[in-house]
Amino acid sequence: MEIFDFGSLDFAPFILSFKLAGLTTLILFVLSLPLAWYLSQTNSKTKPILEAVTALPIVLPPSVLGFYILVVLSPNSAVGGFFEDLLGVKLVFSFTGLVVASCFYSLPFMVQPLQSGFESLNKHMLEASYLAGKSKLQTLLKIALPNIKPSLITALIITFAHTVGEFGVVLMVGGSIPGETKVASVAIYEMVEVMEYGKAHIYSALMVLMSFIVLLAVYIFNHTQRKIGVL
Amino acid sequence: MIQIDIHKNLHGSQGDMDLDVKLEIQKGEFIALMGESGSGKTTLLRVLAGLEKAEGDIRVEDVYWLKKQKMLPPQQREIGFVFQDYALFENMSVEENLLYVNNDKVLVKKLLQMTELNRLAKRNVKSLSGGQKQRVSLCRAMMNKPKLLLMDEPLSALDPAMRTKLQDEILKLHKTFGTTTIMVSHDTDVSYNLADRILVLDHGKIVADGTPQEILLKTSTITYTLCI
Amino acid sequence: MKKMAFILLLSLAKVSAGEITIAVAANVSYAIEALKKEFNAAYPQTQVQVILGSSGKLTAQIKHDAPYGLFMSANMKYPEALYSEKIAVTEPVVYAQGALAFLSVKDQNYTVGMNILESQEIKKIAIANPQTAPYGVAAAEALKNAGLYEALKEKFVYGESISQTVTYATTAADIGLVAKSSLLSPQMSEYKENIHWSDVDETLYTPINQGMVILKKGEGNPEVKAFYDFMLSGKAKEILKNFGYKVE
Numbered sequence: 244m245e246i247f248d249f250g251s252l253d254f255a256p257f258i259l260s261f262k263l264a265g266l267t268t269l270i271l272f273v274l275s276l277p278l279a280w281y282l283s284q285t286n287s288k289t290k291p292i293l294e295a296v297t298a299l300p301i302v303l304p305p306s307v308l309g310f311y312i313l314v315v316l317s318p319n320s321a322v323g324g325f326f327e328d329l330l331g332v333k334l335v336f337s338f339t340g341l342v343v344a345s346c347f348y349s350l351p352f353m354v355q356p357l358q359s360g361f362e363s364l365n366k367h368m369l370e371a372s373y374l375a376g377k378s379k380l381q382t383l384l385k386i387a388l389p390n391i392k393p394s395l396i397t398a399l400i401i402t403f404a405h406t407v408g409e410f411g412v413v414l415m416v417g418g419s420i421p422g423e424t425k426v427a428s429v430a431i432y433e434m435v436e437v438m439e440y441g442k443a444h445i446y447s448a449l450m451v452l453m454s455f456i457v458l459l460a461v462y463i464f465n466h467t468q469r470k471i472g473v474l
Numbered sequence: 475m476i477q478i479d480i481h482k483n484l485h486g487s488q489g490d491m492d493l494d495v496k497l498e499i500q501k502g503e504f505i506a507l508m509g510e511s512g513s514g515k516t517t518l519l520r521v522l523a524g525l526e527k528a529e530g531d532i533r534v535e536d537v538y539w540l541k542k543q544k545m546l547p548p549q550q551r552e553i554g555f556v557f558q559d560y561a562l563f564e565n566m567s568v569e570e571n572l573l574y575v576n577n578d579k580v581l582v583k584k585l586l587q588m589t590e591l592n593r594l595a596k597r598n599v600k601s602l603s604g605g606q607k608q609r610v611s612l613c614r615a616m617m618n619k620p621k622l623l624l625m626d627e628p629l630s631a632l633d634p635a636m637r638t639k640l641q642d643e644i645l646k647l648h649k650t651f652g653t654t655t656i657m658v659s660h661d662t663d664v665s666y667n668l669a670d671r672i673l674v675l676d677h678g679k680i681v682a683d684g685t686p687q688e689i690l691l692k693t694s695t696i697t698y699t700l701c702i
Numbered sequence: 703m704k705k706m707a708f709i710l711l712l713s714l715a716k717v718s719a720g721e722i723t724i725a726v727a728a729n730v731s732y733a734i735e736a737l738k739k740e741f742n743a744a745y746p747q748t749q750v751q752v753i754l755g756s757s758g759k760l761t762a763q764i765k766h767d768a769p770y771g772l773f774m775s776a777n778m779k780y781p782e783a784l785y786s787e788k789i790a791v792t793e794p795v796v797y798a799q800g801a802l803a804f805l806s807v808k809d810q811n812y813t814v815g816m817n818i819l820e821s822q823e824i825k826k827i828a829i830a831n832p833q834t835a836p837y838g839v840a841a842a843e844a845l846k847n848a849g850l851y852e853a854l855k856e857k858f859v860y861g862e863s864i865s866q867t868v869t870y871a872t873t874a875a876d877i878g879l880v881a882k883s884s885l886l887s888p889q890m891s892e893y894k895e896n897i898h899w900s901d902v903d904e905t906l907y908t909p910i911n912q913g914m915v916i917l918k919k920g921e922g923n924p925e926v927k928a929f930y931d932f933m934l935s936g937k938a939k940e941i942l943k944n945f946g947y948k949v950e
Contacts, residue, residue: 438761
């Protein structure tokens, strides 16, 4: 095994991966909360359609998803052109583009645990809140959400982890630009391609270690909250 | 005064039936709503609370809670509801459950003292016993000084000792606040002790309406109510 | 007795007409169908299984015992590495020289050559990743020789293979430096020379010598040898020329 010079380690891909995962998780949480709540409370006929659409990113191969995002958000297309020409926002080959793509890719992983959590809530408890004069929004924020802490934690963790591990979509939509879209998974892939296996091993080990620390921290937090009796 | 004239199609455990209820309730009355399982008692309560749709009219003093099919949302009806499964807010303490409804700290103190829960005020509700939870549920229902208190079999899950204690507290609260009350109950003793009027529901229709003495003591209705 | 001989002959025939698996670099994917067809005209019994990929990925697979009989790379470096490790059993030979071309979905004024990349209208330039793809190396070289590499660095997006670079060039990038062979395939017929695509000045980059080797797994297999010889024959060279390669 070659002696590896840790000074030459480029941390940019790791920082990018965690930045991407963090931002995506945050944005998806805000977007998914109303959707998951709506799906859990409604009996409308459009519910199965909405649920199927939300679940699509799970079944679509990442490279296919990446390709379609590339085509739809390209500056040559109607949508991408609008954003780039009128708003100056680049949706492909940019970090912003990766965030958008990741939000599509990881959407079901945020929505489904939240929806599941809401659906298992005691309906009477929610009704008691309405009878206390609270709106649906107040009920969501003050009663529903605080009572699904385990589902919430699951949703956040899985979305974060899923985005960190993202590869096919990022490869397609990102263009592997160092410091902007070359995330850890892509960097490691390229090291394997050029047969720099030593480097690939080190980077992979670091990736696993960092992710493990993040996950461990969350699970410990979850556990202590449970002990206190808050959960 | 509360005037009720409602109609609803039900698909219940006894098959399809129509809930057809027309009655008048005076302010301060304590009504026990009795009848077989599946006769529509809980549904009637939920319709009054605005938790389920129905056609017809519900008039409370001068306000229409239901007019033809136009429903006033539950948020705007001044109702207290005691659910059979308590339905407390499990992320909050006893105190917080009450303050959530109404930030009136004085009322909270008063209610907790009346139901002897003052020492448990800061405890999270998940750690309480069944009897304690039911008392919290009762207090919470009273917090917004409701025009109508609805209780769905509030004592059925409790042991006999607790049941007696809670009956006393319900009576105490009713004497203090004079809230118009409708309580669903299977228990003739409880109904006799608490109510000044009994309604019997069968297949969605009121088949008996009178004082506890009239309904529960008359020989002909004894047979009927003993079958319940 | 006659029956026995007949069955034996039949089984022998089955044994000799088989399947060969060849690993082919991405840039050859456009020409490979035509090449296969021509080969099968002379050897109809041989089924040619083509495995496409970037040269780097294929080499990694070959090093780990992938069941390929022949490897057609996009450069000489990978075949030479395999030969020195004795995983390839023939010395690498050049079967074609690749060429670079510009490709864009919009009409471009190619008379200005390389300088077209400096235009304000060109915001994103797709090139194959110089670290992993030989055509990327050539593209980077051409850009450096034209003195534009540093100035335009901000505009680059890197395709992990030459085929992904083509995808970028035809979707979200404004222009790309791709393998000329990709432009001459039937699927790309809507792109016209000098309007959408144009040759990159070949003096700007070292010729992309593409090397071929027979691998250990194909050693002694007459059909693999047949394909190898075919690739170096006049007929194959004709086809490769039609796809924009330079041949001896």
